[in-house]
Amino acid sequence: MARITIEDCLKQVPSRFRLVHLAAQRGRLLMKGAPALVKTGNKAVVTALREVAAGEVRVAPTGKKGKRGG
Template sequence: MARVTVEDCIDKVQNRFDLVLIAAGRARQIAAGAELTVPEDRDKNSVIALREIAEETIAADTLRDNVIQTMQRHVEVDEPEEDDMEAQMVSHQFADNIDESEVLVADPAPLGEMPGDDSADDGDAA
């Protein structure tokens, strides 16, 4: 049964090496409890995986992508790194501090004196 199944699968997959990786990955999925797309017929997981590939009940490209994903050690994520996050937080705090200092520099009036308050000038004139 397996030899015939392998011969049927060669038409669906580029080469035998890819077939081995894809079928082994699917057999692991079946062992982990994935749903079967062909009848079990008391076959082992590897034979079931080959039958699924031969009968095209599951896409070989999808299985190939799953195998590649499981073998990757480093997966790039588009999230900013912690150093970038810290730098952004510091820059936001720095910007907030600059805004406060600009207000103080722009308004040099003493704390007791309010702009437009003429009451201090009236006391000197009398």
């Protein structure tokens, strides 16, 4: 299977920071037993990145705008 690149994933997720967060969250779900959305024999995080690149996993909008603060 071809290597997955960050550029492949950034076509689906516009921010590298969001991409890292999304891949980590999805990787944790896969390690807990969630079914993979793409066929792969890779580790959980690589599978998560493949899912992102394929457009199977997306970032949910939070509705928040602006800076964090309190």
